[in-house]
Amino acid sequence: MPIKDTDKFIVNTQYFQGGATTDFKMGIANSFYYSNNLDFRTFPSQMSVLPASRAIDNNLSDLVLAMDQDVNGIRYGVGSLGNLYRINNNVVSNFGVLPENGSAGLLYSQTTDSLYIPGQSSVSLYGRCTSNPSLLTNNFAESASSAFGCVALYNPQTGYFDGQVGYRNNIISSTLNVNSGINTLNYQNQVTNTLTNTYLIPSTIIENNTNFTYFAPDIEPFHSVAVFVDAIGTGNWTLTMHDSLNHNIGSVTITNGNMKANSFNLFKFSGQVRAIINASNVGYAPTYHFHLQSSVSSDTASVFTVNPGDVSGCNFVLFAYRLIATNNGWHPTAFFTGTGTALLCIGNGEYLSTYNFGNDQCPSNAQWQRSQLVFQSGDEVCGLSTNYGYLVIATERRSANSSTNSQRGRLYFWSGKTDAPDFFIDIPMGSPYGLYSFNNVTYFACAGSLYAWSGGQTVIKVRKLAYQNTDYMNAVDETRAFPNSSTSRYNVLMMGYPCSTTDPDIDYGIWSWGATELTYPNSYGLSYLQSCGVLNYTTQNNRQLGMVQNFVDSMYSSWAYVDSNSVQHYGLDVIDNFSTPASTFTWESLIFDGGVVYKQKQSHRYKIYFEALPTGVTITPWYIVNRGSKVYGTPVTTGATETFMGTGSGRFYELQWGFDGVCNGATAPAVILGVSMEIDPLSGEVDLEAGQE
């Protein structure tokens, strides 16, 4: 309630549990505009300096994107360039590197005592972690289709690839153990040829169904096609893959000198060939077909086939990559038991891949299902989490063009009881990043803000993280939170944010959301700055934050930046029970205008009261008049219990105050008890605005 204008008064702040606000001037009770490295929750009637995030290694080879821990408490990390790290008692060692970039996925199975580590197109294995472990790079790589649509011939009488008119080989056969997978390493020993009829390879592409080999794939993206050759002739061989409209979607040429007669020859595409899987086939228009050509006319080159002169029955094996190379570069992992079976779940572009740990040596396609769930075309999984019996899958449609950003997102929920997601929620605001479930509330960051879901058909926008929109930013917004950037620590959600951005105004760090107990409101603040000391992005420093992972009392976070000499730096921080106070800290009040912004007020004195400052701590008060520059007071240090500064003429329309602190070798945290500003409402002055009393 407004008071008599003749009275000076004190604007006193000595409870702080409201945390940082969205607005400059108002927030929930006992909030403030900004702080960093300060704990305003543990004891809401004070603020104390939080532990420093200290580097346990500042010379890593890449940016750690995921971490997990084995049964003995050894922690493991995988980096953006595929480097693998072991963290034992906070000593980091590099124990290998993937043949391709890491993809923010890493999962430890205690049953197999192994790490499953997705790269860009395959998955590597490290185990057994606690007993003479070895790294099997690309252990789960391309494998062969064992579907009727590829192995059996098309039956025009039934309209199916049902095998009634023949099989190409023994893949669907009691003589082949199809419970184990067929890959490019073992197929020559496992897949046989019993065909004796032949087809002469033409030198041109002929579009009729006896001059191409058509099939309906169940797996993709295509890696290669192995064709069993009769005679190699004299020309070079070309395999050309067509879709049903005869578009060329991939072709491979093998020189004649590299061909082998009476043997499988592997035509490997230069990149991944994307395809539609499990499409219905009708008549003679199946989904895909390939042509074989020789560079020489009337060549004697030939392949074995079921019916003479008809290449549709040739003996071939289709291989597909284990993982899709995504635009976002991610294959996040999660452990899920909703089907009743322990499953390794991997976000695989527009699919959810699952693996039942059934055969680490060479799983079949039934054991390792590339496309357990199918999402919208173009979607790419950007986060996995579990919530009350559901696997929660966040997808985004990431633009491949760096001058445009993501287009949309979606949350899928899967109970494991159905062949499709149980339900979904569109996230048209952007990509749902940093997916994390905590107390069965699933949080994610999207378009600068924090969202939550826990039942119901809508998501709730909780609050602003960094921005409400990017109006006037004058750059394409590429603000992202990576798949493993959120964690929980002592009942509070911790978010590494941003992980990458083009916005130079967002402070990098670990932001917190929550309350220490039921009594107090959830609040928000920048709790921990990383050790690298680079707070904001510039085009020169390319600042990034890779992940945040908490293990009860030890919280790890990774960082990257380029220094002024163009040297790239990567590091890993930890906050644990041995951390000393953060080296700097800051607090800023809301802007005060007394509810009468048009009227001048006057400040007189400003006081901060605290417990006697520990050795090494310095606090410097400041205030800002009318959104100008900071006016600093005299710093106080060890042993001081207050700062006190005058504010000059003190006239203002808007006034903000705060303090900056430094802990130079301090081993105990500073504790701030209250912040008070003396205000004169200048009630005797005639107000300046015409029309006012």
Next chain:
Amino acid sequence: MLPDNGNTVSDESANAPNLAYTATPILGNMNFTISVPPTRSKVANAFPAVDYISIEAAIFFQSLSNPTVNPTNIGSGSNTGQQVVSGQSVTQDATGTSRVLNGTQLSS
């Protein structure tokens, strides 16, 4: 309650969870108030505060007002080939959403 002595805002009674009844992602906060509103000339002696809305309460009431529906329980292996889904199984959940993909499926 407005502060009357120039000290820190101490009233958090607005944190009562039923406030979440009036705040939804669709309708916004229909009960938005500022504890120290702007005035004509009278200088307020504290920062303005707005009501706190508990996310737990908001989620709880969201779930009550528009709950998700458990899906029909149909798993792999029971709906392929020549089989016809019949008997106790249904192909739509309570909302009428189809939970079965009808059409030809390839065996594998």
